[in-house]
Amino acid sequence: MAEFKADGPAEFDMKDGLALALAYLEDPSNVPCPRCGPNTIEVIGYLDAGRMAQGEAIPAAPENDYTVILYCHGCGRAAALDLSRGEDEGRAAA
Numbered sequence: 001m002a003e004f005k006a007d008g009p010a011e012f013d014m015k016d017g018l019a020l021a022l023a024y025l026e027d028p029s030n031v032p033c034p035r036c037g038p039n040t041i042e043v044i045g046y047l048d049a050g051r052m053a054q055g056e057a058i059p060a061a062p063e064n065d066y067t068v069i070l071y072c073h074g075c076g077r078a079a080a081l082d083l084s085r086g087e088d089e090g091r092a093a094a
């Protein structure tokens with residue numbers, strides 16, 4: 001089990017993180033890095049999104065409210081994508 005550091009030195013910015021999230025939702029097994037392209041992103045693990053918000057990194061199953069941790073071997077950046085959608089799925093934020 002990989003150890004996840006929430007405040008690591010290298011992270012994707014919000015724009016790249018969004019691109020990663022969209023790609024992940026489309027196909028979790030094929031997430032290209034916005035900078036490095038395909039085949040560099042590894043899914044490190046899944047964390048409980050609710051506990052994550054409280055600063056705790058608790059491993060969770062990839063269902064319901066979870067945060068997926070991605071790591072790019074190309075640029076060495078990590079991303080924590082909060083994919084919790086809850087009851088409001090489909091309701092777009094203005």
Ligand SMILES: [Zn+2]
Nearest residue numbers: 033036072075
């Ligand atoms: Zn990369």
